[in-house]
Amino acid sequence: xxxxxxxxxxxxxxxxxxxxxxxxxxxxxxxxxxxxxxxxxxxxxxxxxxxxxxxxxxxxxxxxxxxxxxxxxxxxxxxxxxxxxxxxxxxxxxxxxxxxxxxxxxxxxxxxxxxxxxxxxxxxxxxxxxxxxxxxxxxxxxxxxxxxxxxxxxxxxxxxxxxxxxxxxxxxxxxxxxxxxxxxxxxxxxxxxx
Amino acid sequence: xxxxxxxxxxxxxxxxxxxxxxxxxxxxxxxxxxxxxxxxxxxxxxxxxxxxxxxxxxxxxxxxxxxxxxxxxxxxxxxxxxxxxxxxxxxxxxxxxxxxxxxxxxxxxxxxxxxxxxxxxxxxxxxxxxxxxxxxxxxxxxxxxxxxxxxxxxxxxxxxxxxxxxxx
Numbered sequence: 031x032x033x034x035x036x037x038x039x040x041x042x043x044x045x046x047x048x049x050x051x052x053x054x055x056x057x058x059x060x061x062x063x064x065x066x067x068x069x070x071x072x073x074x075x076x077x078x079x080x081x082x083x084x085x086x087x088x089x090x091x092x093x094x095x096x097x098x099x100x101x102x103x104x105x106x107x108x109x110x111x112x113x114x115x116x117x118x119x120x121x122x123x124x125x126x127x128x129x130x131x132x133x134x135x136x137x138x139x140x141x142x143x144x145x146x147x148x149x150x151x152x153x154x155x156x157x158x159x160x161x162x163x164x165x166x167x168x169x170x171x172x173x174x175x176x177x178x179x180x181x182x183x184x185x186x187x188x189x190x191x192x193x194x195x196x197x198x199x200x201x202x203x204x205x206x207x208x209x210x211x212x213x214x215x216x217x218x219x220x221x222x223x224x
Numbered sequence: 225x226x227x228x229x230x231x232x233x234x235x236x237x238x239x240x241x242x243x244x245x246x247x248x249x250x251x252x253x254x255x256x257x258x259x260x261x262x263x264x265x266x267x268x269x270x271x272x273x274x275x276x277x278x279x280x281x282x283x284x285x286x287x288x289x290x291x292x293x294x295x296x297x298x299x300x301x302x303x304x305x306x307x308x309x310x311x312x313x314x315x316x317x318x319x320x321x322x323x324x325x326x327x328x329x330x331x332x333x334x335x336x337x338x339x340x341x342x343x344x345x346x347x348x349x350x351x352x353x354x355x356x357x358x359x360x361x362x363x364x365x366x367x368x369x370x371x372x373x374x375x376x377x378x379x380x381x382x383x384x385x386x387x388x389x390x391x392x
Contacts, residue, residue: 033381039332040354041246041354041355047318048316049262050316051234051237051314052312053234057230057270059313064270067267127296129272129275130268130293131272131275132292133365133367134288134292134348134365136367137292137295138295212344215343216295216344219344220367
């Protein structure tokens with residue numbers, strides 16, 4: 031098969047499938063999809079902030095209500111921890127995949143940077159998410175509960191921390207690492223023969 | 225201004241729809257996936273229209289956005305990406321089987337299968353070539369130099385022709 035034939039054959043596919051547009055409705059459809067997409071992005075970006083805004087007053091009130099100094103310190107730490115997590119996640123969100131108008135190679139490189147940042151975030155989840163939460167909530171229960179409650183809370187907390195750690199590690203190995211490998215391979219292929 | 229942008233967009237889509245659909249077909253897992261990629265590409269093309277600087281032709285620029293959308297969505301789970309796609313204004317119709325030359329259909333399937341076997345980057349370059357974009361335009365879309373495109377195309381074409389010959 032010669033090259034011209036390949037081109038001809040490739041371009042023959044529209045003879046087998048037709049696309050019909052309702053022009054008057056297309057723009058409405060496109061705009062509505064964009065609006066939904068933007069609303070979802072806004073919600074995703076605000077999700078953690080909303081969670082912290084809800085949780086913080088509760089712990090501030092608990093800190094005021096429970097007389098134990100340890101609990102008061104823990105409540106302060108939990109509020110600070112919430113603010114820190116929001117800040118940290120917002121910093122991570124700054125690494126976005128490149129604009130879709132970039133060249134293919136540029137877009138691949140930006141996508142790699144984005145995935146590297148995501149991988150780093152999940153790889154270090156123990157230090158910025160799990161351990162601070164564990165320490166703060168342990169202090170909270172130490173100051174406000176009986177021995178039985180403290181033991182039960184510890185079991186629950188440890189189980190939760192292990193689950194969060196495992197899920198993040200799983201996301202790295204099952205999702206991010208294969209994606210990164212694919213992107214790296216594509217960059218390598220694009221750059222070879224230069 | 226918006227009205228003008230809208231008519232430019234609609235005219236460009238009308239003119240390039242089949243080409244863009246063929247690009248999407250290379251990255252799609254199945255027919256539904258192809259439609260999703262195509263619709264999502266339209267959305268992002270419209271969204272990016274104000275940033276089009278006319279450094280290349282509009283159709284070349286549309287190829288660039290479509291390829292990047294395919295690359296982005298390919299790595300996303302299907303259930304996550306279908307949330308925004310309900311565009312009833314677009315319909316896809318297949319011609320009746322008797323209208324299609326079976327021999328040509330078979331060769332086309334072979335060609336598509338061989339393209340699908342290529343790496344993502346090679347797929348992008350060969351698709352643009354098959355859409356008859358000049359090397360200069362392929363370079364604009366991919367970010368490679370014209371010479372680099374020429375060298376790569378030679379290698380990819382050999383790979384593709386070998387694959388097609390093997391399957392015949």
